[in-house]
Each structure stands twice: as structure tokens, then as C-alpha cells.
Amino acid sequence: MSGNFAPGDAVKVISTHPPGHRRTPYYIRGKTGEIERVCGEFANPEELAYGFDGLPKKTLYRVRFKQKHVWADYAGLETDTVDVDIYEHWLLPA
């Protein structure tokens, strides 16, 4: 399975709050960022955590978010970013 996104693509993190061992932090859910790089395919840690094999592998991305977008009263530069590694099933085109 190859990834759906390429560097530079705008993506939105889905805003959902399922129970379980999730590797997407709350603060970034629902936020919009840009694919910084494609990191490759990895067994899904959300499945591995419960003893499943994590297959099929999922594509992992590094997504870059502007801090001013993530935090309403962020004190810093427009160019400040937070880069978060996010699995494809958490991302939608934006």
C-alpha cells in the first residue's frame, strides 16, 4: 500500500475520540497542516498495543502545523511549527 499524500499536501487530522491506545495527541485532532515528508510504512501501533499484528502496515507521515493555528494565543513567530508523526488513517485531504 502506498501513501495517499505527498510532501506539500494540505491535510486535516480527523477529529474523533475513540478509546484505546491512540498515537495521535488530542491537541492536534481537527487541525490542518502540511505533509512534511512520508516516513514509510509501519505496523499500526494502535493494533500492536493489543497484541494484534498491526497489519496491513500503515503509511506514516510527518505533518507540519503552524503553532499559531494550533494554539489560539501562541506566543511566538508565524513561522514556528510543531511537527507531528501521524498515521494515514488519521488524515484527510484539506
Added chain:
Amino acid sequence: MADERGTHDHDHDHNHDHDHDLTFQPNIEDGEPGRYELMTYAIRELVMEKGHLTPEELRAAQEKVESLQKSDGAKIIAKAWTDPEFKQRLLEDGNAALAEVGVDAGAAKMTVVENTDDVQNVVVCTLCSCYPRAVLGMPPDWYRSKSYRSRVVIEPRKVLSEFGTDVPDDMTVRVHDSLADLRYLVIPRRPEGTEGWSEEQLAAIVTRDTMVGVANPSVS
């Protein structure tokens, strides 16, 4: 992640609030074992009993992790500073470049980021304590603290200043939240005044915290 939790890795702080009341050196076992410690002991016993892991295998694994305290990070950074092609390879494929110098970064994807005149990078794991242990050894207590993990992503400039690192107003701060399968290593800026230094000399000024990005190397 299971392997990110040592037996004492609870969310509360053992040492900071009450040490001054003690008149003796506490033993690590002095406290009542917590729920997670008891669970760890129970699981360890079960795993041994069922033959999945021998005591020797456990000991050897612990020894390996703990002996990593002497980190390879500084020599890797010194090499990157003096060998631009190696630095480029590190930035492009951290695992492969580390393997060149005999460091096995394991299954995690080593992601190497570079501090420049315009950018300061800083690394955190807001969910637990993901840390490039293969390169830097065990994470410092502050890295695992709730305070660092929750604050550095929201107010990185303030947190960095509390570490004594004032980021200039025109320098971009990039926070890297290391959550699942990536592990980060920061290549610090090589300070002025180190021209012509040997790799050994350079390695001596590269400390752990400069490779996490909360400090910058300096020539004293």
C-alpha cells in the same frame, strides 16, 4: 508503550517535593510498590514461568539499555560537523548513516533535524517518553516529566528560556512531537571559535541536552 515504562516511571514525581525532609539516603525500594510496579512484577514472573524470556535474557537486555548511558551522540554530531556528506546522509536516512558508524537504531525511524542560523529544533514526546535511546541512552527525568511534555509544545520559547536557552525573536522554533515510530536527533549549530577543531574536541562540547534541542553547545 510497554517498553517506555520502567518500574519507577509513574506520572508523579518521586524526588522533587520531599527530599529535603530526608536525613538519610533513601533506597529505591523504600516506597510502597505502586499498582504499575506490582503489575510489572507479575507480568515478569509470568513471562519467565511460561518460558518466553529467561532471567539471563532479561538481565542482558537491561544491561544493554543501561550501558547506553554513555552515548554515541556526541561523536556522531562531531562527525556530522566535520563531514558534510555524512551530515547529508544523516538528514536523509538517519538509520543508514548511524549504521555506518556502528550504531543500530533499531526499528524506529531515526529522524535527524538540523539547527541552523534561522531554526531551533526541540524534541518532545507528548504522549509518553519516546526518546532516541539507541543513540542517547535513557531519557532524562525532565524529558519524562508531565511539565515538559505538556508545556514545550505550547510555549516552547518559554520552556527553552527556563533551560537557559533564549531563542532570538527572529529565529523559528520547530517542536518535534515524537509519538510512535519516529525518534529524533538534533544536530546543534556548530559554535563559532571551533574552526579547525578535531572531532574529539568537538564531541566534548556536544552534550545530551543539545541533541534534544533544549540547549546549544558553547565554547567556554
